[in-house]
Amino acid sequence: MLVDTIYGPMVAYVLDKRVTDETKPSDTMPGIIERVEATEYWLGGECVHRSAHVTLTHAPAGADTGSF
Amino acid sequence: MANSAGVCISFKAEVMMGYHQLGQPTLGTARSTTTPTNDTIKCALYLASASITPSTTAYTATGEVSGGSYAAGGVTVTNANPPVVNSTAGCWTPSASIVFPSATLASFDTALLYNSSQGNRAIAVYTFTAQTITAGVLTLTMPANTIGNALLQIS
Numbered sequence: 347m348l349v350d351t352i353y354g355p356m357v358a359y360v361l362d363k364r365v366t367d368e369t370k371p372s373d374t375m376p377g378i379i380e381r382v383e384a385t386e387y388w389l390g391g392e393c394v395h396r397s398a399h400v401t402l403t404h405a406p407a408g409a410d411t412g413s414f
Numbered sequence: 415m416a417n418s419a420g421v422c423i424s425f426k427a428e429v430m431m432g433y434h435q436l437g438q439p440t441l442g443t444a445r446s447t448t449t450p451t452n453d454t455i456k457c458a459l460y461l462a463s464a465s466i467t468p469s470t471t472a473y474t475a476t477g478e479v480s481g482g483s484y485a486a487g488g489v490t491v492t493n494a495n496p497p498v499v500n501s502t503a504g505c506w507t508p509s510a511s512i513v514f515p516s517a518t519l520a521s522f523d524t525a526l527l528y529n530s531s532q533g534n535r536a537i538a539v540y541t542f543t544a545q546t547i548t549a550g551v552l553t554l555t556m557p558a559n560t561i562g563n564a565l566l567q568i569s
Contacts, residue, residue, distance in 0.1 A: 350516055350549045374523055374541035375419055382543060385550070397550030399511075402525065402540050404563050 349387050351394035361387040361394065378403050417460060417524040420468035421566065422536040429568075433532050436506045436566070437496035453531035457512050457554070458488030460524040462544045473526065473534035482517030482549070489514055491527065497566075498559060505564035512554040519547040525554060527565075538566055 348355040364386045372378040380403055387395040428434060439450035456473070460466045464477025475486055492510035499505075512525075523544040527537040545552070557563040 352518065352549050370543075372541070373543040374417070380542055381555075382545070384545075386548075393548055395550050396546060396548040397552070398545050398547060399553045399555055400542050400545060401555040402542070402557060402565060404557060404565060404567060 349395050351387065351389070353389075353394060356387075356389070356394070358387070361389055363387055372403070375403065415465040415467070417462070417464055417539065417541050418467045419524075419539050419541040421538045422468050422470055424471040424535065425537050428532075428535055433535060434529055434537065435531075437493060452493050453529050455491040455493045455508070455537070456488050456528055456530045456534075457491050458486075458526045458528065459484070459514065459519065459522045459552075460526060462521045462523040464524060466524050466526055466539050468539060470526065470536045470539060472536050473528040473530070479517075479519045479522045481519050483515045484517040484519060487530070488526075490530075495559065500559070500564070501561045503561040503564070503567050503569035505559050505561060505567050507556050507559035507563075507565040509556075511556060514547075514552040514554075516549060516551055517547055518549055519545075519552070521546050540565070 347358040349358050367383045369381045372380045381401040383399040385397050386393050435453045439452045459479045460477045491508045491512055495509040497504050497506040521544045523541050525540045529535045
């Protein structure tokens, strides 16, 4: 399998694959739990590929609200 | 000033003026009273250092990410689902994930939804923990289109 990297396509088996799936409080919206899934490929201590899935979240009630 | 989330204030008034046609149109719109069409909604990404807030009235290139195949203005949102009533709220959520093709993007934490059919009028701002993309793809996954979860909600 080929992976797009900052150096162009590379075969996956020469890279160190790291997958994270975090569900945690948002850094930007207090009280909101968000989920971020990320896939990284590393080569010699350098991240050469990172893709992410971010689940968008309805903004919290309050002054800046996602509803009105 | 940091980015902050919320429905754009200008959008709240523009809804009452009939500017925005989200989802499948059922009424004549400002663009056509005979052949109504839903508007083209777009999503742009902004650097964590930008200043996109509910006071933003329209898409701006200031503070927008750049790099790789990311085009200024962002990508078109799949706008196929009509708004629905769920419990006591009107809800609208794009009908598919928003996918930004291969790019290398510096730290960003904000997505702006805006109406490119109506002068790029801003709809809403969504923030998240800052992300970087390296020769990769960003996918913004949509929440359930229900009260308390929908991306845009009138309650």
